[in-house]
Amino acid sequence: MTLKNRISLLVSLLFTILFGLASTVIFVLYSNFRKEEFRDRLExxxxSNIKLLVNVKEVDNQLLKLIDQNSINKLYDEKTLVFDSHYKLIYSSIDDAKINWSINDLKYLKKHKTFFKQQGNYEVYGVFYDTKDKDFYALISATDDYGKRKLLFLRYTLIISYLFFTCICWILTSFMVKKAMSPLGIFHQKIKNINVNNLDxxxxTKSNKNEIDLIANEFNFMMDRIEISYQKQKEFTANTSHELRTPLSRITSQIENTITDSTTSEKGKNFLKTILADVNQLTELINSLLILSKIDIKNQDDDEVHRMDEILFSAIENLNKSFPDFVILFEIQENENLDTALEIKGNKNLLEIALSNILKNACVYSDTKQAKVKISTENEQLIISVSNSGNTLSENEQKNLFQPFMRGANSKGTVGFGLGLRIVNRILTLHNVQITYSVPEPNTNLFQLFFH
Known part of the structure; x- marks a missing residue:
């Protein structure tokens, strides 16, 4: 689970629990308040009935019933019983409601003065009234229909409010957390896209008070140090390679002059030719390292549009000059979008180096010293395919194909340093071009370049 979803879940759960507890507390408190209020009304x-019977001589049972029946404070399903000190019923209201009572209830009243209890749907209140002459006991029962309707309304209101505001909370929390965490998404995307070609x-950042901005500032500071270190490494490699080319050129020139000298013995010439071959390999290695150190330096013509077929023809022509025995078979799949797809923005020299290395690699590792090049399009996307027949790479070798100094089992007996495809990959990555290797048929190697 992502941090964003975890925060949204925790905040929403916290609100749901707290709102649920608050709603429960409100309902319980109001329920208790309703009981206390109804108890006071019963009391x-x-x-009032006892006082009318005791203190007003003109009030008899019938008159009290009439007064009770027409009282403005009459309760729903009310039933009133009044007893004298001998537990004799002296007054009963005219309602049909019944009160379940016993002598023990009246004795309890004399001892505790009052009680309040629930009998089914009725609530019963008892009170002991003490005068100078006599003692009186009163039992009154009724149902708080009005109060219970309000309690029921409150219950439904709290339940609906709980469900509604919980849903609103989950939606708003998810939206607000997503909005608050959006800088982290941008942060993650930029980190994900960082490679050696865009260390800048x-x-x-907007302020130093925001935690995300603090992390971003530290990240920028770290990238500054990485970029400086990487630039120094590239400069060292470039300077070292450049300085080594001069003495190697002199050594090559001196060896070639000595070989052509008539005074040099045949044995000496053969020995010098072996040394010259090693020097040429060393020169090629230094040139490859120099290219690698400069590949990600964008030139001013990176935004110029070039036709890939022209760059490809130029690469084939240069390859034929260096390796005249190599044969390149060429094929173009014609369609209406081809001319547009062939126009690519980028560095012409670097793209030509990449294509030359791919073609050279295809010919060198071919059984027939030839390769087939095919230009096609798919969904307006340019595809250049280079294939040959020869030993293929294993799955483990394919995983590390574009790593520096990587050479497969099929390279035995072939001169090279394993830097050619590394240079190709760096150049194509710089131009947002994807390169893949596959084995479509037995003993068939296929490289495909997808230009976006």
């Missing part, structure tokens, strides 16, 4: 009604990538 007032019970005491930096993260834009």
């Amino acid at each position: 007032i009604k019970a005491l 990538t930096r993260i834009e």
Whole structure:
């Protein structure tokens, strides 16, 4: 689970739990308040009936019933019972509701003065009233229909509010966290796209108080140091390679002059030719390292448009000059989008070096010293395919094909340093071109270049 989803989940769960607890507490408190309020109403009604019976001589049972029936404070399904000190019923309201009572209840009242309990749907309140002459007991029961309707309304209101605001919270939390974490997404994408060709990538920051900006500042500082170190490494490689070319050129020239000298013995000439071959290999290695050190330095003509067929023809022509025994078979798959697809922005010299290395590699490792080149398009995308017949690479060798100094089992007996395809990969990466290797048929090597 991503950090963004984890934060959204935690915040939403916290809100859901807290809102649920708050709703429960509100409902419980209101339920208790309703009971206390109804209890007070029952107490007032019970005491008022007793006082009318005891203190007002003109009030008899029938009149009290009439007063009770027309009272503005009449309760729903109300039933009132009044007893004297001998537990004799002296008053009963005219309602049909019943109160389950016993002598023990009245004795309990005398001892504890009041009680309040639930009997089915009815709530019963009992009170003991003590006068100078007599003692009275009153039991009153009723249902708080109005209060229970309000409690039911509150319950549904809290449930609907809980469900509604919980959903709103989950949606808004997900949106806000996504918005707040969007800089991290940009941060991640930029880090993901960093390679040796764009070490100048930096993260834009707005303030030093934001934690993400603090990380971005440290990241930019780290990239500054990496870029400086990498530039120094490239400069050292380029300078060293350049300095080594001069003495190697002199050595080559002196060996060639000595070989052509008539006074040199045949044995000496053969020995010098062996040394010259080694010097030429060393020169080629230095030239490859020099190219690698300069590959990611973008020139001013990187945005110029070039036709890849012309660059390919130039690469084939240069290859034929160096290796006249190599044969390149050429094929173009004609279609209406070909002319547009062939126009590519980039560095002409670097692209020609990449194609030359691929063609040379195909011919050198071919059983017949020939390679087949095919230009085609797919969905307006230019594809250059280079294939040959010869020993193929194993799956493990294919994984490291574009690593420096990597040479497969099929390279035995072939001169090289394993830098050619590394140079190709660096150049094509610089131009946003994808290169793949596959074995479509037995003893068939296929390189494909996809120009985006």
